[in-house]
Amino acid sequence: MTDSMQQIPLATLDAVRKPIAEANGMPNAVYDDPAMFEYERDNVLGKTWAGLAFGSELPKKGFAKPVDFMGLPLAIMRNRDGEINVFHNICSHRGMILLREETEVEGMVRCPYHSWTYDLNGNLKGTPHIGGVGVHKAEGFVCEKHGLRKVRSAMWNDIIFINLSGDGVPFEEFITPLVQRWEEFTGNGGFDKVHVAPTGSAMELTVMANWKLAVENYCEAYHLPWVHPSLNTYSPLDQHYNLIVNDNMSGQGSYTYNLSDVAGTSLPQFTDWPQDKIRQAEYISLYPNVLLGVQADHVFSIILQPQANNKTLEKLQLAYVGEEACGDKYAACRTSVLESWKVVFGEDVFAVEGMQNGRKSPAFEGGVFSPVLDGPTHHFHQWVANRYAESMA
Known part of the structure; x- marks a missing residue:
């Protein structure tokens, strides 16, 4: 809990929740304190279904688009079947940002750092030189365990919704x-x-x-x-x-x-x-x-x-x-x-x-x-x- 949260007494929230004729509105800090921004991402928007983007922003199959959600780097991908999924926009290798601009993906989504590749369903497909120069596999390393982290998502009325917490x-x-x-x-x-x-x-x-x-x-x-x-x-x-x-x-x-x-x-x-x-x-x-x-x-x-x-x-x-x-x-x-x-x-x-x-x-x-x-x-x-x-x- 942030210091800002500790400054909002439960009594203040109770005053908001009174019948309308007796109620006060939410206090200034929840609008004006920068420290509340990420808190609300994780505890207000993130606990339910929040709107992220429109499906029309991914106009064709094989399209990918990075989106910043309140400081959290996400990636929306429309696969070859036209299905849309949302992932955390980070390579599973060293946490590099994977997508920096929207693009039509010809083959795979490629990390610009060490060239690890992912398909549009988030599966890790290529790990060049992971076992040494010219050796693209490593003993004990299973690609299936290291795909992109998926964000729970749904589509309605062309709106892509996400539930960050996964338990909405x-x-x-x-x-x-x-x-x-x-x-x-x-x-x-x-x-x-x-x-x-x-x-x-x-x-x-x-x-x-x-x-x-x-x-x-x-x-x-x-x-x-x-x-x-x-x-x-x-x-x-x-x-x-x-x-x-x-x-x-x-x-x-x-x-x-x-x-x-x-x-x-x-x-x-x-x-x-x-x-x-x-x-x-x-x-x-x-x-x-x-x-x-x-x-x-x-x-x-x-x-x-x-x-x-x-x-x-x-x-x-x-x-x-x-x-x-x-x-x-x-x-x-x-x-x-x-x-x-x-x-x-x-x-x-x-x-x-x-x-x-x-x-x-x-x-x-x-x-x-x-x-x-x-x-x-x-x-x-x-x-x-x-x-x-x-x-x-």
Whole structure:
């Protein structure tokens, strides 16, 4: 346990976990203390299923990509069968970083230090000169015991999830409550019907703020009239409702989302979407670090990649309904949708960065919550407080 952890009394966590009208928010240190960064990697994000990257970032079979996960070097590999696995990005020989840039792998993944080689399933295949010059085997050394260390992973909605600790709940148990909630809109297996298009599907945004503040901001609609004046015209605050799905999901919904009219788009829609709810949309934070949105004609996913205690990379990917929606016919519509979301998420930057700067003030002691409009944000604070308390037990 870090010194910073010892400075967070259990009573402080208990205050966060009180009913919303009596509760305080999490203390400044969990946002502003660099010492908390790796602690949270191992004890908050690492104990459950965290978003790592998108499958679309590995565009073909035989592709490999290094990813830094909160200071931990990982490698994502798509094998010859198209399956994706995640490994620790270190050679089993001397701990050398194996991959330094994304690449299409022609044959094997080769360590740049002593040229040990691995296949895309992480198996050690070559150990040149291990037994002396020209001798590529050594007595008692078994390659099968020294492959790459695998990280537990799963894929859903083109999001690659990882469970660093390896002892999280089965992924199906983790994701099923969300799938079941959204089946009403998307139909059975609805997320199998959406596709990432060659254009109008991706953007990245770097925010100088702690990753948790991005989640908190996304959870609630309270800030809409002041931070998102344009969005508030076609999805106003009084048409929003709070969502708490289960222990690890919360967010907001809108009864009158009508971007298609505002942006002049006419994209294909989910055929199972109830016509009496065609303007409804929902936005859910899937704890710890994935933000999701579903509308009748597209879905989006945001993976929050924590870069430091006060820096977060937001990776956004939009997906559209049916393969036809990804063609040239709808290119302009997709661009309009993406540009609209760029405006919305860009408007949030000053808010989360302002809160980050505010966490340097000793006058702020976690803040309080609106008992009506801050329910989802308080739910996330409780979830984080519970993870901290569990690590201290």
